[in-house]
Amino acid sequence: MLAGSSISRLLGRSYRSASNVSTFRVFGALTATNPAVNRIPPRARLYATITEDPTPIPISTFESPFAKPPDRSEETVRMRTYKPRTPGVRHLRRPVNEHLWKGKPHGPLTIPRKGHGLGGRNNSGRVTVRHRGGGHKRRIRMVDFSRVKPGPHVVDRIEYDPNRSAHIALITRQSNGDKSYILAADGLRAGDKVQSYRAGVPEDLLASMGGVIDPGMLAAKTAWRGNCLPLRYIPIGAVIHAVGTMVNGPAKFCRAAGTYATVVAKDESRGFAIVRLQSGEVRRFMIDAPATVGVVSNGTWRHRQLGKAGRSRWLGIRPTVRGVAMNACDHPHGGGRGKSKGNRHPVSPWGIPTKSGYKTRKVGKKNPWVVTERPRGKEKKEKL
Template sequence: MWLSQSASPNYSGQHLNIQEIELEHPHTTNHHQHLVNPALRWLFSLATRSIGYSNLPAMLQPRLLLRKSQHSAPCKYLSIQQTISRSYATIVEPVKVDPIPSLATTAGFAPPPSTEKSSATFAMRTYKPRTPGVRHLKRPINDHLWKGRPFLPLTFAKKGHGKGGRNNSGRVTIRHRGGGHKRRIRVVDFARMTPGPHTVERIEHDPGRSAHIAFLNEEATGRKSYIVASEGMRAGDVVQSYRAGIPKDLLDSMGGVVDPGVLAAKTAWRGNCLPLHMVPVGTMVYCVGSSKERGAVFCRSAGTYATIISKDDMAKGGSKHVQVRLQSGEIRKVSKDACATIGVASNPHFQHRQLGKAGRKRWLNIRPTVRGLAMNAADHPHGGGRGKSKGNVDPVSPWGMPAKGGYKTRKTRNPNKWVVTPRERNHGKRRVK
């Protein structure tokens, strides 16, 4: 509370004076009743109302004691000699508590993914524009990654003319490849057939993929391996694979009877690899396989995942497949014995990165893409001619294949029997959400 001359009104044509103001804690609260001067009594009431005094609890109410002025006769010109300030709040505001959301019941089918934009924000690492190449450079913040070299026995050098997109005869089979920084290919275990607990020693960056990889150490034998890391996985975590079956100690802990609910609570943890028939409905998984005793083929890139949407009654010898929904919206059948890792693939903000300059693209082994319109007629169907027109022809690839309009190349007599619901094909247009 600040008391100034502007806060003391003119009472009977005279300025008021408070010579001494002290903070004390007497047992009574109505000190203004004991003031002899009615002007001081009025000023005290005005000051207490301005700070919300009556709204405070009794323990927090300040006690202001105004002593009688030493001069019994009123003075003509008086001023305030002291001011009081508080460094703590004088009004206690209630804290708003959000209500606990109701728990939704688990259905037989997993609900479709939400199309609303997430309100969660994330930070990207930016740089001070000391050079033009870093002005627009943005990278995900991954300070937990290993700063050293990889485990060399699980790597091999990437070399040969295959690095330039050539096959064994030297012909270009993949365009826009060549150059790039020296790399070593990491051998990643996508099958994960080895049972037993594995300890995560570190999380590493892999230049050959967008997701991060985890360096594992098998506790029983000390065998080393690489797997695709899940989001949130850190050094010191323990992961396990149950593709070889349920361990005996886990089966004994359930009393020798397999309870699906208890089994899921003990095994469906982040980073664990399970057969799809052991994964609960609605769980997000990545590194999903397609058949038994084979490695993962789906959802291996950064931030990707699939959702288990249905499992038929397998106890009665029913279906041998599980339906999963991919991020593209496609629903497909996979074997119930195929592998899947619980969680979401790591580095989910990889898609928001900006390279900042063309040279950084070349470091990634990516060469420039030339438009067909800028080529000669011998090199592309759109090339040649006078001016910048491709002529009265439809857009096609360099080999004459229609490039737009949803031209399908799969034969109608050979449909994909594993696809239950195909993904939405919007032909390059923005998807309606």
Template structure:
């Protein structure tokens, strides 16, 4: 039992005895009863695009409706009482591909900048040692790539996929942000260099957009926005011609292609893309995008369970202003738990709360067609409904 207490809780998660010989001395009942699984809520039917093979309205449920989405643990210690983790048993258990990584070292680990060494980002520091994975956001190399495995990346919320491509006697590897549902053994392709000649011959030399989309718009494929049909779910969206992906890169995020080439001839080279926040943005048709939804869709449902796991992620505690001294915060000092006769402000004296606006009205993004819904619009809609 002394050895059992020293083991980490994450080890006892539906282990199979025939794959792990080191637990052969433990009772089978103990190993299989430590972790439990939570089933997802019953969701309505999901519409799918049959020719494209992607979900038109992706939800946060896994591929199988009856499959569990979170794993919980028996409260043997206070740290695992509230611990909940997404079930990702398909992830690779070994180390990353070392040639595509480098050590994460430097002054930035503590929230300091490289000029003065002062803290520019608060509540950062410490954490476990990491290696940066070099992720390919451009995907300019054409041809089919084989998905070797799906890996966990400590530097982002989504998972990454290791791709390999063989040309003659050489084999190259690269990392991409994996889409939801991708597994090892699949093949993906990039069409940023254009449609390959063999596909043109297969289509009989036609340039029909629907026929091209039926052959190219599959999960994990990267292509320019002008090749993606309206209504398709995409992620890893770029903002510059020839540049890499910048939008919808975190876990569970996606965008939708609304329309393309409409209205003013000057604006015909732009594609309207609706982001997950509700904002509709105008993006150039030559910018890149990947079909699908970013992986690890249940990331936002996790519960760390204890403060120590927050420190392992490199996040330090946040101290209230009223608990500080008067020289450290405008709310500090005084007797009792009171901020004094001052309005709520930040540590630098900037007004906060009460709807105080900090955005400049003159600095308007001309590529935003429809801004995302804000609290003022929500309140206005609520007032109109109450009047009606």
């Protein structure tokens, strides 16, 4: 005879199997009559929460009454945090960028990133930059930093670029349909229109001003985020990025995420524009050099936390080991009993002084383009 526990187990097994069969039959009948049931709704991220920091993102306060994109200046720093289901997501914080394109980049504007300084090596194979190597496979997006093509362009989408901290925008030229990548200004979204005035003022815009260029009216009609134009046409006090150094050259300054510069003054008689950079340096630029109005996108990039060492390896960053943690044969600070570098000034692995070591700036040879140098050392500490 079977014991009581054995009978209960058999009965429970048969009950569960019968219930599963009945459930399958009912669900099959529903899906046959209603095909919409086949579409399983996506599961919500119950392990991720979005936190908002009331600290506003520093963006341009310059307002233009002509063809201005929607005002998004009240956006706050939104970060996504995760439940610590694994050690790698305990400290993970990622910015919320729901407006980014989810698909692949525009293929004709990309090239494979192979042999482009991978591993921190130069053309002879020697390591010139340490702590580089590995990382995920990438494709280089060919970003147009010159923006010499005139005419209105429509923003198709905002994309993530793994090769830079800022986001990029895919734009289409309305006259012939040419596509190109540009640095996305903060607040730029799909559907907005941007234009480059490097080739000169269009005839229709000149006719609206009565055939004569009015600086105030021109600034009001052209100087809003995403437009590229010479510094001559940008009003004083405007916030700019992607600033070039030459009249026909590409953008060189303020290209990282969240960076910007401010136009301080203009000296048209001498052909210079005075611009203050974020570092505190005041610098001269040629008055016809290009600049883009606004702040570089992805200003929340500096608030991110990778959460684990593996994410650094995905980015191509290898570990950095302190010299005092090495042996004496590997570093001048290594060896000894306990944490000690032997009462020696900080040096590199090859004995070159670091941290106020060898001075490399030539005394008396000032940069003629710099009006006021950025604060260094004690001046910088007092500023902070």
